[in-house]
Amino acid sequence: MASAPKLPPIGDVAPLTSEERAGILDLLFEPSTQLHTLSIPLLHEKTFSSYNDLIAAVGAQLTDLSESASTSDTAWLLDILGSHPRLGAKEVESTQSQAEQAQLQGIGEDAEQLKVLNDEYENKFPGLRYVVFVNGRSRPEILEDMKRRIADSDMKTEQTVATRAMCEIAADRASKLM
Template sequence: MPIPPLEEVQSHEDALSKTLATLFEGSPILYNDLSPQVFAHLQQRTNPVSSYAELIDVSLHIISQWENTLKAQFIAGHPRIGEQKNLSHLSAQEQTAYATPPEVIIRLAHLNACFEHRYPGFRYITFVNGRTRSAIMEEMEDVLGLERSLSADQPDVESVGQVEVGGVPWTKELERAVQDVGKIAKSRLKTLGTE
């Protein structure tokens, strides 16, 4: 699944959209907002971007200028940790590098629900970097301040509490997620053999 040549990406918006969808995951916010804004930025530059990594950096800079609600929509374009259906080829590769016991998949589904209750409007995203789903499960428990468990329904979702949308903890987690999406995109360049 090669991405278009960099010259084509910078001169044709559909090639840019395809590339950004491969690197960041396709979503309405990517096609309707990010791609047109990145394309407009590329057309105004005096020098073309010199690498796909620089293209990712340009994209992240544009995302950093967005309101938080748009950033949250962008994050929601990525699949939930542990999801097994409707994954892009690269997401499937990243999330299934290791065999995962069914109880871990079930626990991750519960942790996703807990996270999305605590941080309304977006989902948990992390740079997997070859880690197992079990390791990510423990990371999510740490983020939520939960004890280690394989429970499918404990603690109760509402008991994890909720942070204020736009408040400091919510915004800090959102910014961390955006940065991890950038790490994921750069890691995908290596997977694609393009840097």
């Protein structure tokens, strides 16, 4: 049986190979070629005092993309945010997402409701996935949040909320992977 993934000490990140730094990003966020391209150099060039500082720096990069007027920056951000699995998805690539979403796996009517809400969300916000830091919240709480965001939000706000949620998820993962 393979051992659970672990993060190296934060002081050891900068001299790692690009592939090893990509692996850290994959553990904290989700596997994303665009995130690798954006953030691997940052992890090499800058020394961080904690994983929370590293996550904040990546979050700042994502925020810069979100605030840019460039359509290519927006597309880049959407690709990164879209790397997060669909809420309640049966097939999830990362072990961390599998564990985080385990309580949201529904059957029958529950699974259908989640699929319908995911479809509504993705139709209203093309290129985005609904991203939320579950953190022990119940399925009904998450579904209500999803409905509220579909009804009340706009694309720019959702980009900001999804970026913040990805960073909250990454911080939680970092605390568990040390």
